Structure formats: C-alpha cells, structure tokens
Amino acid sequence: MTSAPRPVTGDPSSARSVLDAAALARVVDRMAHEVLEKTGGASDVVLLGIPTRGVHLARRLAARIEAFEGRPVPSGSLDTTLYRDDLRLKSPRALETTDLPVDGIDGKLVVLVDDVLFSGRTVRAALDALADLGRPRVVQLAVLVDRGHRELPIRADYVGKNVPTSLRETIHVQMSEIDGADGVLLGPAGGPA
Amino acid sequence: MNRHLLSASDLSLEDATLILDTAAEMATVKDRTVKKLPTLRGRTVVNLFFEDSTRTKTSFELAAKRLSADVINFAAKGSSVSKGETLKDTALTLEAMGTDAVVIRHSWSGAPVNLARIVRGSVVNAGDGTHEHPTQALLDAYTMREKLGRLEGLKVTIVGDILHSRVARSNVLLLRTLGADVTLVAPPTLLPVGVDAWPAEVSYDLDAVLPKSDVVMMLRVQRERMGAAYFPSAREYSRRYGLDVDRVRNLQDHAIVMHPGPMVRGMEIASEVADGLRSTIQDQVSNGVSVRMAVLYLLLGGSQSAIGSE
Numbered sequence: 001m002t003s004a005p006r007p008v009t010g011d012p013s014s015a016r017s018v019l020d021a022a023a024l025a026r027v028v029d030r031m032a033h034e035v036l037e038k039t040g041g042a043s044d045v046v047l048l049g050i051p052t053r054g055v056h057l058a059r060r061l062a063a064r065i066e067a068f069e070g071r072p073v074p075s076g077s078l079d080t081t082l083y084r085d086d087l088r089l090k091s092p093r094a095l096e097t098t099d100l101p102v103d104g105i106d107g108k109l110v111v112l113v114d115d116v117l118f119s120g121r122t123v124r125a126a127l128d129a130l131a132d133l134g135r136p137r138v139v140q141l142a143v144l145v146d147r148g149h150r151e152l153p154i155r156a157d158y159v160g161k162n163v164p165t166s167l168r169e170t171i172h173v174q175m176s177e178i179d180g181a182d183g184v185l186l187g188p189a190g191g192p193a
Numbered sequence: 194m195n196r197h198l199l200s201a202s203d204l205s206l207e208d209a210t211l212i213l214d215t216a217a218e219m220a221t222v223k224d225r226t227v228k229k230l231p232t233l234r235g236r237t238v239v240n241l242f243f244e245d246s247t248r249t250k251t252s253f254e255l256a257a258k259r260l261s262a263d264v265i266n267f268a269a270k271g272s273s274v275s276k277g278e279t280l281k282d283t284a285l286t287l288e289a290m291g292t293d294a295v296v297i298r299h300s301w302s303g304a305p306v307n308l309a310r311i312v313r314g315s316v317v318n319a320g321d322g323t324h325e326h327p328t329q330a331l332l333d334a335y336t337m338r339e340k341l342g343r344l345e346g347l348k349v350t351i352v353g354d355i356l357h358s359r360v361a362r363s364n365v366l367l368l369r370t371l372g373a374d375v376t377l378v379a380p381p382t383l384l385p386v387g388v389d390a391w392p393a394e395v396s397y398d399l400d401a402v403l404p405k406s407d408v409v410m411m412l413r414v415q416r417e418r419m420g421a422a423y424f425p426s427a428r429e430y431s432r433r434y435g436l437d438v439d440r441v442r443n444l445q446d447h448a449i450v451m452h453p454g455p456m457v458r459g460m461e462i463a464s465e466v467a468d469g470l471r472s473t474i475q476d477q478v479s480n481g482v483s484v485r486m487a488v489l490y491l492l493l494g495g496s497q498s499a500i501g502s503e
Contacts, residue, residue: 082490083231087232088496091498092491092494093499094214095214095219
C-alpha cells in the first residue's frame with residue numbers, strides 16, 4: 001500500500017506539510033524512546049521494515065536506539081508482496097528484498113516498521129510472511145503516520161503522528177535516502193488514494 | 194488476454210531482467226524452514242509432458258508447489274494420447290477441468306505455439322523439439338549473472354550439437370537481449386541452416402575460442418534426434434569438441450563451465466570437468482526452480498501477466 005515509490009501527483013503547491021525534516025527527526029527519536037520504554041531496553045528486539053520506506057525508517061530507529069542505549073539493535077526488511085490479498089487485482093509487481101538479521105526472528109520481539117498505516121492489509125500480509133519465516137516471541141507495529149481508514153482489526157503499538165485524512169487525500173512520506181529530503185506531505189483531495 | 198512464455202524472443206530486456214531479479218528473491222525460499230509461498234493458492238498448473246524429462250518436469254512441479262499452486266502431472270505414456278487423442282483434444286480436456294496454465298514439453302517444434310492458440314490459460318514452453326526452451330535460457334542467464342556478476346559484455350561460448358539444440362537457440366536469443374556476446378562452436382554438420390543469420394559468431398575451432406570465453410556451455414549430442422551420421426565417431430567428436438582437463442587449463446581463471454543436462458560424461462564433457470570447481474551444473478538445477486517460480490508468478494500471480502507474448 002505504501003511501499004512503492006510514488007511521485008507527488010496533482011498540484012504540489014497545494015500539498016500541505018504535516019511534518020518537516022526537523023519534526024520528523026524528533027518523531028523518530030520519540031518512537032525510539034517508546035520502543036526502549038515499552039520493551040524494557042530493547043534487549044531482544046528485531047526491527048523489520050516493510051519496503052521501501054519502512055526499511056529506511058527501521059534503520060533510523062535502530063540507529064537512534066543504539067545512540068540512546070549504546071547497544072546495537074538488529075534491523076532488516078520484510079517484503080510482503082507475495083502475501084498480499086490484492087495480488088490478483090493488478091499486474092504482478094516486482095519483488096522487494098526480504099533480509100532478516102543473521103540471528104533470525106525465532107523467540108525475538110519483532111517490531112514491524114512501515115511509513116503509513118492505512119487499510120492494515122500490508123500489515124496482515126506481513127504477519128503471514130513472518131509466520132513462514134519463524135516464530136517471534138512478540139510482534140509489535142511501529143508506523144510513522146497513522147492515517148486511519150482501517151479495513152482490518154489491526155492497530156499500531158508506536159505511532160509517529162496521527163493524521164486524520166479523507167479517503168481522497170494522499171499521504172506522501174519522503175525520506176532522504178530515496179526522496180532526497182525528509183518530510184510528510186498531505187496531498188490534495190483528488191489525488192490517487 | 195492471457196500471455197504466454199513461448200520463446201526467449203518474447204522477452205524484452207526489461208522482462209528478462211524482471212524475471213532474473215524476481216528469481217533472486219524466490220531463491221531465498223529454499224533456505225527457509227517453510228519452503229512455501231501462498232502466492233498462487235487456488236491456481237492450477239498442468240505439466241503436459243509428451244517427451245521424457247526428469248529435471249525440467251520436477252523443476253516446474255516444485256516451482257508451482259512452492260507457490261502453492263495445484264499441480265497436475267500429465268505424461269503422454271499411459272494417457273489417452275496413446276489411444277490416438279490429438280494435442281488439441283488433450284488440451285481442451287484439461288482446460289475443461291479448469292486449469293490456469295499449461296507447461297508443455299513436446300517433440301514437435303511449435304507445439305506450444307499451437308496450444309497457445311487453443312487454450313485460454315497461459316502456456317509455458319518447457320522445450321519443443323529442436324526449437325526453444327526459454328526457461329532453460331533464463332536459468333542459464335541467472336547462473337551466469339550470479340557467478341560472474343553481470344551479463345552485459347560476457348563472452349559466452351556454446352559448444353556442440355547446435356543443430357538439434359533448443360537450449361542453444363533460446364540462449365542465443367536471450368543472451369543477445371541481455372547484451373552478452375555468443376560464439377557457437379560445432380562441427381559444420383551440427384550447425385543449422387541459416388545460422389549466419391543468428392545473432393552469434395560461429396567457429397569450428399574450440400581451442401581458439403576457449404581462452405577468450407567467460408562462459409563455456411557444453412551441449413549433449415542428441416543421438417535420439419539423429420537419423421544419419423553427423424560425425425565420424427564419438428571418439429573423434431570428443432577429441433575435437435569435448436571439454437577435457439587439458440582444454441579447461443586454457444580457460445581464464447574466472448571462467449565457468451555450464452551444461453544444461455543430461456550430460457554424457459566422456460563424450461562432450463570429461464567427468465573431472467563436470468565435477469570440477471568451475472562447473473555450475475548443480476547450481477543450474479537449483480536455480481531452475483527459482484527462475485520457474487519467477488516465471489509462474491509473473492505470468493499467473495496478477496490480474497494480467499507481467500511478461501511474455503500475447
């Protein structure tokens with residue numbers, strides 16, 4: 001839902017900034033602290049990002065947690081494409097990388113990381129994918145933006161920012177690794193949902 | 194409209210690269226405890242094999258099963274084909290049972306193309322006569338890219354029975370698309386008419402070509418397809434065109450030796466070479482499953498196919 005690179009459509013001047021680069025960095029810092037707090041020091045935490053931007057977000061969270069606690073936290077990526085429930089609705093997509101930390105996920109506290117939580121279908125696919133890869137002790141979810149409109153009983157454990165949206169609006173998370181700059185934009189109504 | 198994989202020439206550079214990249218991700222499935230993906234759940238794939246095959250049939254079967262498709266294996270022996278049923282009727286019967294894809298191996302060149310005109314599902318050519326074997330070319334390209342890191346500009350030498358080889362034809366077409374330079378080496382009697390028009394160099398002198406090659410692909414002499422004598426004796430063939438230990442010494446350090454199998458040890462390839470460090474024969478077999486998973490996913494995984502011909 002949110003993993004493919006998306007150009008900003010419509011009139012870019014009418015897109016409203018929800019988070020600028022500095023605010024996004026503060027949000028990531030806060031989420032890193034929350035992970036530490038809620039997991040009692042993140043000793044057996046594995047951060048798994050959902051491609052594309054979730055992977056970069058997971059790496060940033062891992063880097064911040066390491067900066068705060070002085071202990072490295074393994075991070076990786078989990079592609080959900082082959083587990084999606086909408087595969088048959090469109091042309092097959094190119095796969096992204098699934099790259100688990102060397103110690104695997106068995107018995108670990110896995111935090112799934114994505115940029116935007118919307119329908120919840122990507123997270124459902126990620127849970128199915130995880131089950132085929134191993135058996136984590138606990139699975140949690142961290143998202144930078146929760147825009148609402150859930151279609152499944154799924155909620156996030158860590159939310160960077162709640163952004164109420166209409167279905168016709170678009171959320172663009174930009175990360176410097178891919179987009180050249182950091183930020184979250186709320187696109188105008190009428191863009192692709 | 195459904196799309197098929199009938200010829201290596203159906204694939205553009207983008208298609209071929211997409212398949213190879215997808216195959217690289219599919220390859221990680223074999224290292225998991227659960228070697229299965231739910232992607233083709235509820236789809237049915239028929240393996241329609243009119244010609245003997247161990248590795249291709251098993252490979253397609255495993256690929257479809259790892260993607261959770263239902264697989265029906267249909268061998269011509271013991272079926273209604275031996276009672277005189279035509280290819281068309283066989284295909285229509287299978288389709289009436291609700292199959293989504295047909296993987297066909299047939300001794301007639303062009304049988305898959307005919308089948309594609311009849312059935313509504315996707316058709317994958319798993320080798321037709323002396324014509325084409327596109328998934329073999331894809332797994333060969335995958336193996337080359339995996340071992341040597343690139344395909345663009347690679348010097349690939351294909352040696353042996355080019356005349357009867359669908360593997361050679363598909364490889365020449367695909368490697369051309371992917372930017373490799375192919376040289377065919379064979380006795381003149383084992384080169385097809387019109388080979389000058391192929392996008393490949395032709396040589397009769399193996400020893401001159403070997404030191405320049407990044408990849409040497411040995412082909413089996415297909416005696417079952419030969420009515421007459423194409424060369425004086427197996428021993429003479431082996432001496433001029435077989436890959437033995439002495440010839441391998443003339444290869445560059447990084448060069449790899451490939452064989453699509455089944456091989457005749459001591460004929461086109463010496464046992465020491467087939468089992469040697471440069472040999473990728475086992476890798477080719479295991480890469481075959483990943484590549485076929487990629488092809489099946491890209492043909493059947495979505496609402497419309499991402500690759501292949503109309």
